[in-house]
Structure formats: C-alpha cells, structure tokens
Amino acid sequence: MQDSAWGWLIITYLFLAGAGSGAFIAAVACDxxxxxxxxxxxxxGSLVSGPLVVIGTLCLVLDLEAGFWQPxxxxxxVNNLRSMISWGFIILSIxxxxxxxxxxxxxEITFVGKLxxxxxxxxxxxxxxxxxxxxxxxxxxIAVVNGVPFWNTPLMPVLFLASAVSTGLAAAMIVAAIIDVxxxxxxxxxxxxxxxxxxxxxxxxxxxxxxxxxxxxxAAASAGMLITxxxxxxxxxxxxxxxxxxxxxxxxxxxxxxxxxxxSLVVGADILVLVGGMSIRALIIFSGTHPQIIS
Amino acid sequence: MPRYGIAIDTTKCIGCHSCRVACQNQNSLxxxxxxxxxxxxxxxxxxxxxKQFIPLQCNHCENAPCQxxxxxxxxxxxxxxxxxxNSKTCVGCKYCMEACPYKMRIIDHRRGIVEKCRxxxxxxxxxxxxxCVTTCPTQVRVFGDLDDPNSAISRFIASTGAQPLRxxxxxxxxxxxxxx
Numbered sequence: 001m002q003d004s005a006w007g008w009l010i011i012t013y014l015f016l017a018g019a020g021s022g023a024f025i026a027a028v029a030c031d032x033x034x035x036x037x038x039x040x041x042x043x044x045g046s047l048v049s050g051p052l053v054v055i056g057t058l059c060l061v062l063d064l065e066a067g068f069w070q071p072x073x074x075x076x077x078v079n080n081l082r083s084m085i086s087w088g089f090i091i092l093s094i095x096x097x098x099x100x101x102x103x104x105x106x107x108e109i110t111f112v113g114k115l116x117x118x119x120x121x122x123x124x125x126x127x128x129x130x131x132x133x134x135x136x137x138x139x140x141x142i143a144v145v146n147g148v149p150f151w152n153t154p155l156m157p158v159l160f161l162a163s164a165v166s167t168g169l170a171a172a173m174i175v176a177a178i179i180d181v182x183x184x185x186x187x188x189x190x191x192x193x194x195x196x197x198x199x200x201x202x203x204x205x206x207x208x209x210x211x212x213x214x215x216x217x218x219a220a221a222s223a224g225m226l227i228t229x230x231x232x233x234x235x236x237x238x239x240x241x242x243x244x245x246x247x248x249x250x251x252x253x254x255x256x257x258x259x260x261x262x263x264s265l266v267v268g269a270d271i272l273v274l275v276g277g278m279s280i281r282a283l284i285i286f287s288g289t290h291p292q293i294i295s
Numbered sequence: 296m297p298r299y300g301i302a303i304d305t306t307k308c309i310g311c312h313s314c315r316v317a318c319q320n321q322n323s324l325x326x327x328x329x330x331x332x333x334x335x336x337x338x339x340x341x342x343x344x345x346k347q348f349i350p351l352q353c354n355h356c357e358n359a360p361c362q363x364x365x366x367x368x369x370x371x372x373x374x375x376x377x378x379x380x381n382s383k384t385c386v387g388c389k390y391c392m393e394a395c396p397y398k399m400r401i402i403d404h405r406r407g408i409v410e411k412c413r414x415x416x417x418x419x420x421x422x423x424x425x426x427c428v429t430t431c432p433t434q435v436r437v438f439g440d441l442d443d444p445n446s447a448i449s450r451f452i453a454s455t456g457a458q459p460l461r462x463x464x465x466x467x468x469x470x471x472x473x474x475x
Contacts, residue, residue, distance in 0.1 A: 005392035005402065065407030067386025076367035076384045085366035085390055146360040146464065147396045291396045293460045294334055294349050 004288060009063040011285050014138050015167070015278045016056030017092075018160060021131040022168015024049040024099055026193075028124045028131075031106065037186045044179055045172030046106040050099035052171065053134065057092055084141040091137055095130040102127055135164035148288035150222030153215065155208045159280075162204045166197035167277035170247075170270035177267050187266055191254035194273065198248045205239075205280070222287040231283055239283065243276015297440035298376040299414055300469035301425070302451045303350055307433040310335065310348035317430035321415055328401060330412035331427055347475070350435060352427070353378060353399045353412035354459065354468030361391035361400065369408075376441075376469060377414045385409055396464050441469060 027045025030038040067073045077089045102123050104113035116123060139157030146152065173187055212223035226235040250269035254261045315329050322330060331352040338345050355378045362370045362378060369385035372378050385408040392400045392409060400411045415425035419438075423429075428436040439448035451457065452471050459468035 005389035063388070065387025065402065065404065067388065067407075069407055073367070073384065073386045076369070077386060077388075078366070079368035079384075080363075080366055083364050083366040083390070085364070085388055089366065142393075144364065145390075145393050146466075147392075147394050147398065288393075290398050291461060291464065293351075293397050294336060 004285065006063070006285055008282075009059045011278070011282045013056040013059040013063070014142075014160070014281045014285075016052045016059070017138050018135050018164035018281075019167040019171045019274065019277060020049045020052030020056060020099070021095065021134040022164035022166070023052065023172045024095075024102070024127060024131040024168070025135075025165060026169045026172045027102070027106070028128050031120075032124060034189075038189065040180045040186065041172055041176045041190060043106050044176035045168070046099075046103040047179070048171050048175045049131075049168075050096060050103050053092070053096055053099060057096065084137060084144055088137050088141060091130060091133045095127070095134050098123060098127040098130060132161065135161045138164075142284070142288075147290050148222075149216045149218040149291060150212055150288050151284065152219070153208065153211070155204060155211065156284075159201070159204045159208050162197065162201040163277050163280060166194065166201050167274055169193050169197060170273035170277075173270045174267055174274075177263065177270075186259075188254050188258045188261070191251040191266075191269075194247060194251035194269070195255065198244055198251070198273070202244050202248075205244075218289050218291050222289050225287045225289075226283060231287055234279060235283055238279035239276050242272050243279060247272045247276070296374045296376075298442045298469070299419065299438070300355065300376070300441045300448060300471065301352075301414070301428065302437040302448045302455075302457050302471040302473065304435050304437070304451075304455070304457075304473045305347060305349050306473060306475045307435045308333070308348040308350055309433055310346075311432065313430045313432060314350060314427035314436070317426040318412070321418075321426035322410075322413075328403070328410075330399075330401070330410070349472070349474075350427075351397070351399065351460075352470065353414075354397055354466065354470045355412075355414060357467030357469065358465060360394040360396065360466060364390045364394040366390065373416065375416070375419070377416050378411070379413050379416065380409055380411060382406065382408050396466065397460065397468075 023045040027042045027049060030042035061068055078086050080086050101112060101116045104110060105116035105120050105123060136157045139160030142151040143153060143156035169190060173190060176187060209223050209227060212219040225231045247269040250265055254266055310333050312333060315331055318330050331350060334349040334351055336347040336349060338347055355376060359378050362372060367384045367386055369381040370391055387402060387407045389402060400409050403410045424438045428438045437448045437451045439446035441449060443449060455473040457471035457473040459471055
C-alpha cells in the first residue's frame with residue numbers, strides 16, 4: 001500500500017512544461033497577429049519557452065530511477081504507444097528543438113537563427129501544434145491514471161491547457177519586462193489577455209472541482225480536501241485568491257490605466273499567475289486519493 | 296497454458312504476517328519492503344466488536360492498468376497470466392504505481408526499478424507454489440489454475456462465491472476473496 005509515487009519533481013515538470021509551451025503560444029500569437037509594439041513580448045516568449053521546457057524535462061529525468069542512473073534505458077521509453085509517457089517522450093523530443101530554434105530565429109542568435117528566419121512561418125505553425133500537444137498531454141498523462149479517480153476526467157487536459165496559456169503569457173511578460181524596460185507601456189496591452197485567460201482557467205477549474213464532487217466517492221473526497229479539507233488553505237489562498245482573483249483585478253487596472261501602473265505591480269501580477277499555476281498542479285497531485293479497495 | 300491465481304479465505308486469517316515474512320525472504324527484500332500487506336478492518340462495537348484481516352497483494356489483473364501505462368513495456372503478462380516487471384527495461388518512472396488502483400507496487404530504490412508480487416513464478420515453474428501460500432499456518436490462501444475447473448482454487452471459488460476486490464473497476468483481478 002503506497003502513497004502517491006509522484007512528488008515535487010513531477011509537479012515542477014507539469015508546471016514548467018505548461019508555462020514553456022504557453023510562452024511559445026504567446027510568442028507566436030504576438031508575432032503573427034499583433035502589430036510591431038508586441039515584438040518585444042514575442043521575443044521574450046520565444047526566449048523563455050525552450051529553457052522552461054528543458055528544465056522541466058530535466059526534473060522528469062531526475063525523477064526516474066534506473067532510467068536516470070543508466071540513461072541508455074531511456075531508449076525503451078517509446079516502446080508502448082498506449083502509454084502517455086511514450087507520447088510525451090516523442091512530443092518533447094520534437095517540441096524542445098523547435099522552441100530553441102524559434103528563440104534563435106526571433107532574436108537573431110547565430111547563423112542558426114538567421115537560417116531559421118527564412119522558415120519562420122513553418123516553425124511557428126508546427127511549433128504551435130507541438131506546444132498545444134505538450135500542454136495538453138501533461139493533462140492527459142494524469143487523466144488516464146485509473147489509480148486516482150479524481151484525475152480521471154477529460155476536463156484535466158482542458159484545465160492544464162488553460163493554465164499553460166495563462167502561465168505562459170505571465171512568463172513571457174516577466175521576461176519582456178526584464179529584457180526591455182521600455183516595454184512596460186506595451187505590456188498593458190496584454191493585460192486584457194490575462195483577464196481573458198484567467199477567466200477561462202477559473203471557469204474550467206470551477207467545473208472540474210464541482211463535477212468531481214459528484215463523479216465518484218474518491219473524486220469527491222479529493223475535491224473535498226481542496227475546498228473544505230486539509231488542503232483548503234492552500235487551494236483558496238494560493239490558487240483562487242493569489243493565483244486568480246488578485247492578478248485578475250490587477251490586470252483590469254493595468255488595462256484601464258494603460259501604462260501608468262507601477263512596474264512592480266505589473267510584474268507582481270505575472271508572478272502571482274505563476275504561483276497559482278504551480279500551486280494548482282501541486283494540489284491536484286497531492287489531493288489524489290486512490291479507490292477504497294476494501295470496505 | 297495455465298492461468299494462475301490465488302483465492303484468499305479472509306475468515307481464516309489471524310493477521311500473523313507470516314506471508315509477509317515468507318515473501319520478504321523468498322524475494323530478498325529489506326525489512327521495510329514487501330509485496331504483500333495485511334489490512335486490518337474494525338467491525339462493530341463492544342460486545343460484538345471484531346477485527347478482520349485482509350491479506351493484500353498484486354491482483355495480476357487480466358486488464359492491467361499498470362501494463363497499459365508502462366512506457367517501456369517493462370511490465371508484461373507472462374503466458375501463465377502472471378504480471379511481471381522486466382528489471383532490464385524498467386526506468387523507474389513510477390507511472391505504473393500511480394495507475395494501479397490497488398496501490399500494490401513498490402519502488403526498489405537500490406535497483407531503481409518498480410517491484411511487485413510475481414506469484415513466486417520461479418517456484419511455480421518448478422512445480423511449487425508461492426511462498427505466502429505454503430507458509431500460512433491457517434491455510435488462508437489457495438493457489439492454482441483458474442482455467443482448470445477441477446483445481447482446488449476453481450472449486451474453492453465455485454463453492455464459496457469468492458470475488459475479486461472492486462470488480463467494478465474492470466481490471467479483472469486473479470486474486471479472489473472469501474469475505475464474511
């Protein structure tokens with residue numbers, strides 16, 4: 001009888017893969033759809049995307065045991081296409097190089113970047129597909145787990161994708177504020193994005209928690225841990241208030257005041273979105289209860 | 296080929312943990328590692344209070360969730376219907392441990408691989424029976440071929456109506472329980 005086999009390394013991976021792929025999506029959206037003033041955010045998003053996913057993947061590899069000490073064993077990891085980890089291995093192997101090349105292209109780093117610039121649209125289209133795949137698969141990874149009924153819902157990948165987009169935009173905005181101090185005004189344009197994405201995330205989270213209450217006794221027990229039980233201070237404090245409500249309100253003011261808001265509050269809202277994204281993944285993993293096998 | 300399973304008569308179990316010790320010796324496990332557990336269940340109140348002991352181990356599911364999620368294919372089902380882990384290809388990702396609804400798998404940190412009850416397959420292939428079965432002083436466990444209608448286990452299941460744990464999960468376990 002074992003407790004959860006997964007811990008902080010897997011949680012960190014789920015968070016970083018989500019934020020990294022979300023940052024890629026944010027960068028492509030800015031580069032393709034938005035006018036010139038958004039190029040700083042596109043560059044920032046592309047710069048942060050690959051490294052976040054790489055660090056996340058390192059966490060994943062660190063969590064392996066025999067596969068870490070004897071890395072050659074990892075070649076077996078594509079053996080079973082019924083396993084989401086095999087799919088993840090394939091998706092990450094394709095997405096990470098694309099994300100790194102995209103960063104090189106948008107920021108004109110070395111000859112690779114100059115070469116890749118010629119094919120930038122193709123990189124953006126294929127990269128976006130794999131970014132969405134990365135964000136979504138991390139949700140499917142735990143949604144297919146029979147051992148934890150709370151995770152066993154098609155809403156899980158939707159929640160992970162919604163969280164990936166909002167944390168990705170937040171990560172891109174933080175980096176944009178660091179690499180280009182003058183972007184503080186233009187960042188206000190993206191506050192509206194935060195308002196929209198945080199609303200979607202809040203809606204999906206609400207659906208997920210409420211529907212879990214009636215899905216099965218185990219799922220209800222897990223949801224109960226979050227809303228009234230032992231994990232409820234973290235759920236209401238870190239995820240709902242700090243991760244959703246406060247950045248939502250700050251983003252509305254940021255958009256209305258248009259560039260007049262102090263930089264600390266702009267970046268602060270983004271950091272809170274990241275805190276919320278990490279916390280929701282940690283709470284989902286830690287609240288997973290397995291079926292009661294004896295009564 | 297046979298299809299091995301174990302039937303467990305929980306009404307006979309006295310919670311002595313001999314099966315656990317025999318398993319640890321048979322599989323060279325550390326004192327804090329085991330492939331079988333005894334769950335204590337409190338029933339009723341004084342003066343009709345009683346305690347039930349439920350021995351637990353890998354259910355060797357026909358439709359094994361652990362096998363489906365294993366990325367390397369290290370978890371497989373042998374010809375005899377025994378769910379085993381290939382120690383050479385397991386990477387220790389622990390996905391199977393999350394997927395198992397019965398939580399009957401453990402990670403061996405020394406070798407970095409996931410381990411579980413293997414129904415003492417090396418003894419069984421030589422004509423023996425699993426260590427937990429032979430060692431039990433009250434003969435709680437009945438081992439045998441589920442496909443042979445005349446085997447002791449098939450007759451036990453037929454006569455007692457023994458059921459697997461949580462058959463509603465659809466995993467088709469090969470460990471059956473007679474409960475009071």
